[in-house]
Amino acid sequence: xxxxxxxxxxxxxxxxxxxxxxxxxxxxxxxxxxxxxxxxxxxxxxxxxxxxxxxxxxxxxxxxxxxxxxxxxxxxxxxxxxxxxxxxxxxxxxxxxxxxxxxxxxxxxxxxxxxxxxxxxxxxxxxxxxxxxxxxxxxxxxxxxxxxxxxxxxxxxxxxxxxxxxxxxxxxxxxxxxxxxxxxxxxxxxxxxxxxxxxxxxxxxxxxxxxxxxxxxxxxxxxxxxxxxxxxxxxxxxxxxxxxxxxxxxxxxxxxxxxxxxxxxxxxxxxxxxxxxxxxxxxxxxxxxxxxxxxxxxxxxxxxxxxxxxxxxxxxxxxxxxxxxxxxxxxxxxxxxxxxxxxxxxxxxxxxxxxxxxxxxxxxxxxxx
Numbered sequence: 001x002x003x004x005x006x007x008x009x010x011x012x013x014x015x016x017x018x019x020x021x022x023x024x025x026x027x028x029x030x031x032x033x034x035x036x037x038x039x040x041x042x043x044x045x046x047x048x049x050x051x052x053x054x055x056x057x058x059x060x061x062x063x064x065x066x067x068x069x070x071x072x073x074x075x076x077x078x079x080x081x082x083x084x085x086x087x088x089x090x091x092x093x094x095x096x097x098x099x100x101x102x103x104x105x106x107x108x109x110x111x112x113x114x115x116x117x118x119x120x121x122x123x124x125x126x127x128x129x130x131x132x133x134x135x136x137x138x139x140x141x142x143x144x145x146x147x148x149x150x151x152x153x154x155x156x157x158x159x160x161x162x163x164x165x166x167x168x169x170x171x172x173x174x175x176x177x178x179x180x181x182x183x184x185x186x187x188x189x190x191x192x193x194x195x196x197x198x199x200x201x202x203x204x205x206x207x208x209x210x211x212x213x214x215x216x217x218x219x220x221x222x223x224x225x226x227x228x229x230x231x232x233x234x235x236x237x238x239x240x241x242x243x244x245x246x247x248x249x250x251x252x253x254x255x256x257x258x259x260x261x262x263x264x265x266x267x268x269x270x271x272x273x274x275x276x277x278x279x280x281x282x283x284x285x286x287x288x289x290x291x292x293x294x295x296x297x298x299x300x301x302x303x304x305x306x307x308x309x310x311x312x313x314x315x316x317x318x319x320x321x322x323x324x325x326x327x328x329x330x331x332x333x334x335x336x337x338x339x340x341x342x343x344x345x346x347x348x349x350x351x352x353x354x355x356x357x358x359x360x361x362x363x364x365x366x367x368x369x
Contacts, residue, residue: 007346013229013262034074035083048095051337051348066105107186184270229262236288
């Protein structure tokens with residue numbers, strides 16, 4: 001057993017993981033009408049050889065209007081399922097790393113352009129644009145086209161879309177589901193009083209604002225195989241006075257834990273890109289993860305500007321979180337887990353084609369897949 005906690009195994013729900021490093025979901029804006037492409041094969045393929053414990057597919061829309069942009073991945077019909085199956089089949093031929101998927105609906109933050117083209121909203125009637133929907137008719141940014149308010153039939157449709165996508169994920173053999181309730185997207189929009197101004201059973205009190213996200217969680221958990229975990233990603237705070245905060249996050253985390261959530265991923269922000277004031281710096285979201293970790297009995301995953309090996313080890317070693325998730329860090333260095341293992345004298349899996357790259361000063365770094 002390695003001395004570094006970062007490389008000790010952990011079980012999340014019924015899923016055994018070899019270490020505490022998760023590849024976070026990262027949108028690639030490279031799909032065609034919701035369907036994965038060769039870019040996703042290359043992107044996920046290289047990360048599946050990284051030595052991390054779990055690979056998470058990017059935010060995957062459960063219906064077309066739930067995409068962040070026109071180039072987002074979806075899982076809403078046989079065509080998008082077949083495209084994902086093609087990518088997964090190729091990745092699995094060369095890696096046994098467990099694979100999770102983040103199921104998402106972008107709500108009022110949908111219908112945007114690609115990040116490298118400015119990321120602004122595309123209005124309905126323009127190429128690649130459509131009418132957004134949300135809990136209330138409050139736009140994401142001043143000047144955006146206001147979203148349509150989701151009615152009762154719309155709530156049922158969206159819940160059923162999550163259920164359908166979860167069923168497709170199960171059929172694809174995906175090992176875990178992460179429900180996206182963070183970063184200002186639809187489920188977070190229901191949770192936050194900044195975006196939820198409803199006066200029915202889905203707005204007002206904390207209990208009411210949690211109602212629809214909990215209905216979605218219950219429906220997904222009911223259809224996904226019981227031995228495979230369903231987790232939830234949350235924004236620990238809106239970084240706004242009067243917004244969603246860590247105390248409400250704890251109430252929500254306890255509620256999903258009671259319903260069978262296997263883990264909580266704690267991020268932050270996203271509900272108001274104009275007024276939020278985020279103190280960005282190394283480990284800036286870890287105190288949020290720590291607060292949730294102290295309140296629940298299931299694993300908690302910390303994320304956000306985790307770049308250094310000792311920093312990552314301190315997060316899990318002190319119990320601030322049970323695991324860490326890497327996004328931009330692992331895009332910049334897809335072998336970060338290899339290098340961290342070498343630093344701590346631990347071991348990660350590597351494909352036999354790469355075993356000869358093992359540095360002589362780290363004779364026990366690699367185990368063949």
